[in-house]
Amino acid sequence: MTALKRLGWSDFFSDQLTSDEDELAPRRIASVHRSRVEAIDAGGPAALELPANANTADFAVGDWILADPISGMLVRRLERKTLFQRRAGNDTTPQLVAANVDTLFIVTSCNAEFNLSRLERYLILAEQAGSNPVIVLTKADTTEDADVFRVQAQALQPGLPVILLNGRSVEARELLAPWCGKGQTCAxxxxxxxxxxxxxxxxVGSQSDTQKTGTIREYDSQGRHTTTARSLHALPGGGWVIDTPGIRTLYVSDVADGIDVFFSDIAELASQCRFRDCSHVHEPGCAVQAAVASGELAGDRLDRWRTLVTENRDRTPVVSGPHGNKIYRRKRH
Structure with a gap:
């Protein structure tokens, strides 16, 4: 495996290079800050200068870029294989979280923080991003009912990997090793x-590259926000891990395809309804409501689907203006 491939480089990126870009240096974004972007290459940290009109918000940790090997000046960013993004609050511009991620570790803990509805949102965003999701249940050593949390999480999606662990234990690395091999990137x-x-x-296992950690408030299981910037870290097995700041409120938008895939059972039932525009609330001949009545479909699952569809519809900006000139407005109902 070449040095670049160990960084996560693949044919997907090399196929994007043009004949006049052979002399440019591929580099990977290792961290994104408000006023600067840091990169690495096969030899370690690499210089990267942004053009005067560049915006650091346009880059995600994990991005691959091409730079001038002498000056370090950014030439262009390569197309992403996967992209995990979200909208915060009422922002119309999505916040880029991590790019070119093979596996998305959705981390929650075996305490009051565990929330099935929130996990569903992460799974939908992972589907939309194109990354493989793995649910990681931490603090398994603090409760005798850890397996109850695992069973609930596994029921969210057929074949969904769910890993129980103590994040401080030496076994944690071994349990997640299948997704952290050479050239693999997880977030x-x-x-x-x-x-x-x-x-x-x-x-990571290196004291020189560790992240700050915070404590849990025992009365509500809420933790302190200790990671303030997204960053890429090398793993002993040859893979890479991206740490991200905690997300307290997770909204969905621009994820209609992800919702359809995650709730494929409801989408299949909806295709059998008598009316094409069935709201699955009161119409006669509704296959979805019939499935709920028969016990084939759980009523609370339908409720969560309806909440997510409505939220996605209301929070997804639409392009307006006479020439598609990127003036955004929100849909109103």
């Missing part, structure tokens, strides 16, 4: 205080 997402930074420390 950790989840709420503040669920143990993401602790888990990164266990995976």
């Amino acid at each position: 950790l997402v989840g709420s503040s205080g669920v143990g993401k930074s602790t888990l990164v420390n266990s995976l």
Whole structure:
């Protein structure tokens, strides 16, 4: 395996290079800050200068870029294989979280922070991003009912990997090793205080590259927000891990395809309804309501689907203006 491939380089990126770009240096974004972007290449940290009109918000940790090998000046960013992004609050511009991620570790803990509805949102965003999701249940050593959390999480999606662990244990790295091989990139997402930074420390295993960790408030299981910037870290097995700041409120938008895939059972039933525009609430001949009545479909699952569809519809900006000139407005109902 070449040095670039160990960084996550693949044919997907090399096929994007043009004949006049042979002399440019491929580099990977290692961290994104408000006023600067840091990169690495096969030899380690690499210089990267942004053009005067560049915006750091346009880059995600994990991005591949081409730079002038002498000056370090950015020439262009390569197309992404996967992209995990979200909208915060009422922002119309999505916040880029991590790019070119093979596996998305959705981290939650075996305590009051565990929330099936929130996990569904992460799974939908993972589907939309194009990354393979793995649910990681931390703090399994703090409860005798850890297996109950695992069973609930596994029921969210057929074949969904769910890993129980203690983020501080030496076994944590072994349990996640199948997704952290050479050239593989994983990212950790989840709420503040669920143990993401602790888990990164266990995976990285280097005291010189560890993340700050915070404590949990015992009365509500809420943690302190200890990671303030997204960053890429090398793993002993040859893979890479991206740590991200905690997300307290996770909204969905621009994820209609992800919702359809995750709730494929409801989408299939909806195709059998008598009316094409069936709301699945009161119409006669509704196959979805019939499935709920027969016990084939859980009523609370339908409720969560309806909530997500409505939220996605209301929060997805639409392009307006006479020439598609990127003036955004929100849909109103």
